[in-house]
Amino acid sequence: GAVVSQHPSWVICKSGTSVKIECRSLDFQATTMFWYRQFPKQSLMLMATSNEGSKATYEQGVEKDKFLINHASLTLSTLTVTSAHPEDSSFYICSASGGGDLKNIQYFGAGTRLSVL
Amino acid sequence: RKEVEQDPGPFNVPEGATVAFNCTYSNSASQSFFWYRQDCRKEPKLLMSVYSSGNEDGRFTAQLNRASQYISLLIRDSKLSDSATYLCVVNSQAGTALIFGKGTTLSVSS
Numbered sequence: 001g002a003v004v005s006q007h008p009s010w011v012i013c014k015s016g017t018s019v020k021i022e023c024r025s026l027d028f029q030a031t032t033m034f035w036y037r038q039f040p041k042q043s044l045m046l047m048a049t050s051n052e053g054s055k056a057t058y059e060q061g062v063e064k065d066k067f068l069i070n071h072a073s074l075t076l077s078t079l080t081v082t083s084a085h086p087e088d089s090s091f092y093i094c095s096a097s098g099g100g101d102l103k104n105i106q107y108f109g110a111g112t113r114l115s116v117l
Numbered sequence: 118r119k120e121v122e123q124d125p126g127p128f129n130v131p132e133g134a135t136v137a138f139n140c141t142y143s144n145s146a147s148q149s150f151f152w153y154r155q156d157c158r159k160e161p162k163l164l165m166s167v168y169s170s171g172n173e174d175g176r177f178t179a180q181l182n183r184a185s186q187y188i189s190l191l192i193r194d195s196k197l198s199d200s201a202t203y204l205c206v207v208n209s210q211a212g213t214a215l216i217f218g219k220g221t222t223l224s225v226s227s
Contacts, residue, residue, distance in 0.1 A: 034214045043121075043204070043219040044161065093160050097212055106215055108160040 003027055004096050006109025013084055014117055021079045021112045023094030029074035030096035034106070035067075038091040050077050084116045120144060121218035123205050129224045134195045138221045140188040140205030147216075149208040150181055152190045154201045155220065161204055164190075195225045 003026040011019050023033055032051050036044040048069050050056040056069035068080040077096075081088055091113050095106040123140045130136050142150075150167035165172065167179040167188055178191040188205055205218035 032212055036217075044215075044217040046214045046216075049214055091158070095215070105163075108162070111160045113158070 004030075004094065004107045004109045006094055006112055008112060009110055010113045010115075012115045012117065015085050016083055019081045019084055019114060021081075021092055021094070021114075023077045023079070023096065023109050025075045025096045025107070028096075030077075031074065032097050033071055033077040034095045034097075035069060035077075035079050036093045036095070038093065038111075044093060047079075081114065084114070086116045089114055089116045119218075120216045121205055121207050123218040123221050125219055125221060127222040127224055129226065130195055132195055132197060132225055132227050134225075135191065135193045136195060136223060137192075138190045138203055138205075138223075140190075140218055142186050142188070142205075142207045142216075144207065144209055144216075145183075145186060147186075147207045147209050149211070150188050151206040151208070151215070152177075152179055152188075153204040153206050153217075155204055156201050161206075161217075164203070192223075195223075197225050197227060199223060200225045 005024045005026055007022045034049055035047045037047050038044045046059050047062045048056045048058045050069045050071040052071050052074050058064045066082055071077040091111050093111040094109045097106045121142050152164040153161040154164045155161040165174050167181045169181050171180045176193045180189045202220040202222045204220045207216045
């Protein structure tokens, strides 16, 4: 099946620093990528939807200036957590869907566990 | 009302047991339905899609009742390796984001 690579898998950083997370579709072109966040014992919550070449659409309550999303190519989307604080510590997961027959299937990256000290 | 609701459990069952999970969704325009499995500290993985006619994959059977906006998952002959959190997932339109339930935790013991 299609593979989505997410990097890094684990980040520990100091409060105030910025962290970039990459999501790559390895063997298909992802017209749409999604970024989710999951707190312990909670469900995955959609943060934003990014389409290649256009601005991301953010969910209500998600600060676009804090969570910068760039989807510059059909195989790469990045999420940058700017000026991270301890409350941003969470499990961040991306998913990607392609066009055509792949449009209704989403493939998930392995997730990035962010710990902000 | 939450978009997708599940009984969080946990369900603690012995090996070989049959266990059923239920899920309800609020958006009647939802078009696609799935069960995902998530292991601790890992990403969700697709277990199976759910079709109106019901579908089976080995020991797993999924049912959908659109009129009641209800989805179920039945696991027969539980294995230790089935221990995980099972996520009920709904999609309103192809190419849009998935809506996840909170998950039901299953623990199978020997």
